[in-house]
Amino acid sequence: MKDYLRKHPEVRTIRVAAADLNGQARGKRVPARFADKVVKDGTRFPFSVLNLDIWGEDIDDSPLVFEQGDQDGVLKPTERGFMPMPWLEAPTALLPIWMFRENGQPYEGDPRHALRAVIDRYKARGLTPVVAIELEFFLIDDSGKTLQVPPSPRSGKRRKAAETLSIRALDAFDTFFTDLYDACEAMDIPADTTTSETGLGQFEVNLMHCDDALRAADDAWLFKMLVKGLARRHGFAASFMAKPYPEYSGSGLHTHFSVVDESGDNVFDSGGPKGTATLRSAVAGCLNAMHDSALIFAPHQNSYERLVPGKHAPTSICWGYENRTAAIRIPAGNPAARRIEHRVAGGDVNPYLMLAAILGAALDGITQGMEPPSAIVGNAYAEEDLPQIPSTWAEAIEAFEKSTILPRILPPEIIRNLVQTKRQELHYIAELSPEEQVELYLDTV
Numbered sequence: 001m002k003d004y005l006r007k008h009p010e011v012r013t014i015r016v017a018a019a020d021l022n023g024q025a026r027g028k029r030v031p032a033r034f035a036d037k038v039v040k041d042g043t044r045f046p047f048s049v050l051n052l053d054i055w056g057e058d059i060d061d062s063p064l065v066f067e068q069g070d071q072d073g074v075l076k077p078t079e080r081g082f083m084p085m086p087w088l089e090a091p092t093a094l095l096p097i098w099m100f101r102e103n104g105q106p107y108e109g110d111p112r113h114a115l116r117a118v119i120d121r122y123k124a125r126g127l128t129p130v131v132a133i134e135l136e137f138f139l140i141d142d143s144g145k146t147l148q149v150p151p152s153p154r155s156g157k158r159r160k161a162a163e164t165l166s167i168r169a170l171d172a173f174d175t176f177f178t179d180l181y182d183a184c185e186a187m188d189i190p191a192d193t194t195t196s197e198t199g200l201g202q203f204e205v206n207l208m209h210c211d212d213a214l215r216a217a218d219d220a221w222l223f224k225m226l227v228k229g230l231a232r233r234h235g236f237a238a239s240f241m242a243k244p245y246p247e248y249s250g251s252g253l254h255t256h257f258s259v260v261d262e263s264g265d266n267v268f269d270s271g272g273p274k275g276t277a278t279l280r281s282a283v284a285g286c287l288n289a290m291h292d293s294a295l296i297f298a299p300h301q302n303s304y305e306r307l308v309p310g311k312h313a314p315t316s317i318c319w320g321y322e323n324r325t326a327a328i329r330i331p332a333g334n335p336a337a338r339r340i341e342h343r344v345a346g347g348d349v350n351p352y353l354m355l356a357a358i359l360g361a362a363l364d365g366i367t368q369g370m371e372p373p374s375a376i377v378g379n380a381y382a383e384e385d386l387p388q389i390p391s392t393w394a395e396a397i398e399a400f401e402k403s404t405i406l407p408r409i410l411p412p413e414i415i416r417n418l419v420q421t422k423r424q425e426l427h428y429i430a431e432l433s434p435e436e437q438v439e440l441y442l443d444t445v
């Protein structure tokens with residue numbers, strides 16, 4: 001890690017940052033000449049900082065604050081090490097960190113540790129999840145009272161229409177996307193294909209599959225930070241909020257995953273299109289936990305504007321082969337690459353909690369040998385007897401808190417802290433107008 005700063009003497013300051021429960025980067029600015037101390041000893045800030053609400057406020061009834069004296073945790077660098085922050089004007093390096101207790105034990109309220117614990121359970125069975133993430137986001141001109149698509153830097157015109165798979169839309173913002181790919185390369189984020197989507201000024205970038213789920217979550221977290229920061233350098237906003245425009249589809253964050261054994265073989269591959277019994281058990285586990293996990297996949301008030309029938313986001317708890325109306329899709333293609341696509345999460349999620357919930361649920365299904373219901377055929381929105389994903393934030397909080405499934409997947413401290421956080425946000429969001437809610441979520445999530 002120290003070699004990075006020696007090779008980049010132009011870097012005068014560093015940022016050390018961890019992800020809180022909402023996926024917000026929390027940390028410090030440090031002069032580069034003191035970086036060696038941070039690398040060696042870590043840094044410190046209160047446990048409660050990873051449990052702030054979306055405004056960055058303490059949780060009123062959290063035991064982490066006054067009840068425990070607002071004690072410090074110790075934050076140590078992750079294995080990722082230093083990387084540039086290309087969205088800032090001054091040369092700056094980012095050092096991702098995660099939280100431990102004074103005795104060296106991982107802090108269970110850290111979402112990155114929650115994912116690590118799930119991965120460890122896979123490793124104990126000789127299994128490794130392989131993950132790829134697709135992120136959708138909007139480019140937005142938020143300089144006026146009404147949100148609108150930014151004018152093209154090339155033509156100066158605004159294209160006020162959906163541009164599904166439009167090369168013209170990509171070309172209109174070619175300067176931004178060229179800088180974005182250069183930045184991804186500099187940060188070692190494996191950005192692959194970009195497409196324009198069905199929303200106004202909406203795009204999707206796919207991140208390449210990775211056999212390290214922690215790194216995949218890091219990539220998604222860093223990518224969101226990068227896109228939002230770089231867009232501001234280009235004079236507009238980028239947002240991963242679930243639904244900035246009521247009349248257009250929202251932004252999802254779809255996760256593709258397979259599982260390989262110690263020989264490197266895909267345990268979902270049956271040699272044919274249907275997949276193995278292990279695949280079906282993983283699907284069953286995901287479906288079994290889906291209702292109770294909705295708070296992770298749709299963590300904000302605005303999230304539930306996206307989860308409406310017929311708007312390219314799933315609302316029914318079901319699965320299918322090559323069926324994008326289902327919550328779980330099994331893509332076609334080479335049997336060796338047989339995988340599950342989990343389509344529920346919005347772009348506004350915390351990637352660490354999202355992957356912990358998905359992979360943890362899949363492993364729960366595998367270990368218990370669960371069997372899913374029949375795969376859906378046709379339009380899932382038209383099926384009236386399917387179980388439903390919670391349609392309101394309050395319902396999702398209630399389901400998450402009372403779940404008997406999630407304690408097998410997530411640490412008790414994550415469950416408690418997230419419930420307290422979301423109950424506080426639910427209370428205060430009610431005081432905001434729809435316009436104020438959009439202003440809140442536009443830059444944060």
